[in-house]
Amino acid sequence: xxxxxxxxxxxxxxxxxxxxxxxxxxxxxxxxxxxxxxxxxxxxxxxxxxxxxxxxxxxxxxxxxxxxxxxxxxxxxxxxxxxxxxxxxxxxxxxxxxxxxxxxxxxxxxxxxxxxxxxxxxxxxxxxxxxxxxxxxxxxxxxxxxxxxxxxxxxxxxxxxxxxxxxxxx
Amino acid sequence: xxxxxxxxxxxxxxxxxxxxxxxxxxxxxxxxxxxxxxxxxxxxxxxxxxxxxxxxxxxxxxxxxxxxxxxxxxxxxxxxxxxxxxxxxxxxxxxxxxxxxxxxxxxxxxxxxxxxxxxxxxxxxxxxxxxxxxxxxxxxxxxxxxxxxxxxxxxxxxxxxxxxxxxxxxxxxxxxxxxxxxxxxxxxxxxxxxxxxxxxxxxxxxxxxxxxxxxxxxxxxxxxxxxxxxxxxxxxxxxxxxxxxxxxxxxxxxxxxxxxxxxxxxxxxxxxxxxxxxxxxxxxxxxxxxxxxxxxxxxxxxxxxxxxxxxxxxxxxxxxxxxxxxxxxxxxxxxxxxxxxxxxxxxxxx
Numbered sequence: 001x002x003x004x005x006x007x008x009x010x011x012x013x014x015x016x017x018x019x020x021x022x023x024x025x026x027x028x029x030x031x032x033x034x035x036x037x038x039x040x041x042x043x044x045x046x047x048x049x050x051x052x053x054x055x056x057x058x059x060x061x062x063x064x065x066x067x068x069x070x071x072x073x074x075x076x077x078x079x080x081x082x083x084x085x086x087x088x089x090x091x092x093x094x095x096x097x098x099x100x101x102x103x104x105x106x107x108x109x110x111x112x113x114x115x116x117x118x119x120x121x122x123x124x125x126x127x128x129x130x131x132x133x134x135x136x137x138x139x140x141x142x143x144x145x146x147x148x149x150x151x152x153x154x155x156x157x158x159x160x161x162x163x164x165x166x167x168x169x170x
Numbered sequence: 171x172x173x174x175x176x177x178x179x180x181x182x183x184x185x186x187x188x189x190x191x192x193x194x195x196x197x198x199x200x201x202x203x204x205x206x207x208x209x210x211x212x213x214x215x216x217x218x219x220x221x222x223x224x225x226x227x228x229x230x231x232x233x234x235x236x237x238x239x240x241x242x243x244x245x246x247x248x249x250x251x252x253x254x255x256x257x258x259x260x261x262x263x264x265x266x267x268x269x270x271x272x273x274x275x276x277x278x279x280x281x282x283x284x285x286x287x288x289x290x291x292x293x294x295x296x297x298x299x300x301x302x303x304x305x306x307x308x309x310x311x312x313x314x315x316x317x318x319x320x321x322x323x324x325x326x327x328x329x330x331x332x333x334x335x336x337x338x339x340x341x342x343x344x345x346x347x348x349x350x351x352x353x354x355x356x357x358x359x360x361x362x363x364x365x366x367x368x369x370x371x372x373x374x375x376x377x378x379x380x381x382x383x384x385x386x387x388x389x390x391x392x393x394x395x396x397x398x399x400x401x402x403x404x405x406x407x408x409x410x411x412x413x414x415x416x417x418x419x420x421x422x423x424x425x426x427x428x429x430x431x432x433x434x435x436x437x438x439x440x441x442x443x444x445x446x447x448x449x450x451x452x453x454x455x456x457x458x459x460x461x462x463x464x465x466x467x468x469x470x471x472x473x474x475x476x477x478x479x480x481x482x483x484x485x486x487x488x489x490x491x492x493x494x495x496x497x498x499x500x501x502x503x504x505x506x507x508x509x510x511x512x513x514x515x516x517x518x519x520x
């Protein structure tokens with residue numbers, strides 16, 4: 001067994017275990033910590049694929065994001081009372097239906113997806129360097145890139161709007 | 171990978187590690203001396219000449235103190251908090267170029283642990299992980315004051331990281347690289363980035379204060395409101411680790427400021443020194459130059475601490491979100507216009 005394979009197995013085990021623990025742990029803070037570890041092991045997978053830039057950006061973005069999740073968990077949830085919230089039956093039914101639908105979509109994707117590994121060609125360009133990456137993103141994938149940024153902008157404005165207090169009309 | 175390479179890198183890494191620890195230790199001494207000097211006192215003068223053994227005595231005291239544990243359901247996380255804070259503070263020094271190269275035993279030795287293509291982003295990544303130490307430690311202490319301290323630390327660091335990253339983007343547009351080695355090489359002579367990007371430098375400096383939890387941004391540990399902040403419940407060497415991590419962070423921030431904006435190991439006449447005195451002497455002087463620059467920044471950190479009172483928390487957030495972020499965005503736009511001025515002039519038909 002090669003060294004890369006050993007590292008990959010260990011990382012995958014950590015990723016899967018922490019992902020399950022994120023869902024199963026009762027304490028929301030523990031969930032958030034497991035989520036952090038899960039994302040870190042995914043960054044490790046990127047490093048195995050020799051994608052340094054992607055790995056570091058993943059760490060920066062998600063560690064910041066989960067930090068905010070942490071703050072919200074502490075500020076908005078009542079951590080002292082750990083009782084099971086009773087949910088009405090219709091909500092549970094809705095959750096099951098939506099889960100089945102997602103499964104259906106995923107199965108459809110997996111059945112219809114074609115392996116494209118054979119079609120890759122080496123161009124000799126170093127895709128680790130941010131210069132090459134930036135050129136590819138802004139030349140070939142310009143439109144999706146701009147759409148993604150607009151989406152993020154809209155989400156940000158929406159968040160600001162939601163957190164603003166409504167003025168009382170007199 | 172040959173064994174000499176591994177030995178060479180191990181020596182560099184151990185040296186950098188020892189240097190970081192030593193500087194963090196003597197920063198505590200220097201802080202007291204500077205405070206004493208600014209307040210017209212003598213400062214520590216009992217242990218050794220000029221109190222030079224004071225950090226050793228402090229370390230011994232911290233190790234010998236009773237280890238107190240609060241009644242917390244999260245004992246493991248309580249231990250992990252200071253460990254994360256300390257290890258991330260030490261990890262950042264891996265990408266910093268301490269000099270160009272030394273020519274020893276017939277081979278060139280790079281004075282840098284690793285020259286990552288994305289060195290600057292690595293720094294940001296490790297710093298953003300460093301918050302978890304404070305957050306987890308403060309939360310696992312099971313104490314309201316610790317929790318408020320760590321929540322303050324986390325929200326402050328998340329807010330100022332944005333302004334910090336944006337201020338660096340203007341610099342990156344100019345240098346065109348994220349590798350700290352490359353950035354240092356580009357500033358050869360007196361071609362320092364601070365002359366081209368003064369606004370970016372000031373924003374980065376302010377954010378470095380906030381990231382290191384130093385006064386005037388030390389709200390996470392302000393004694394008058396929160397007892398001791400996030401490390402209230404910690405005692406013995408676990409508290410020592412939190413304090414130590416703060417000083418190590420200050421050292422690394424100062425080094426990064428020197429490397430990014432003040433030319434790193436470059437000094438005027440370095441190429442002349444390489445030709446006439448040889449590579450080794452020129453680079454040892456270069457390391458000395460970097461050391462003087464970073465000590466200047468450490469002094470500046472301390473000077474500010476004993477001069478300016480701390481902000482109120484809403485003022486801190488106001489400064490971060492409503493002043494520094496727009497300023498750094500304006501800086502990016504101006505830098506872009508200046509870089510593309512020839513194309514713009516052609517486009518507008520001037």
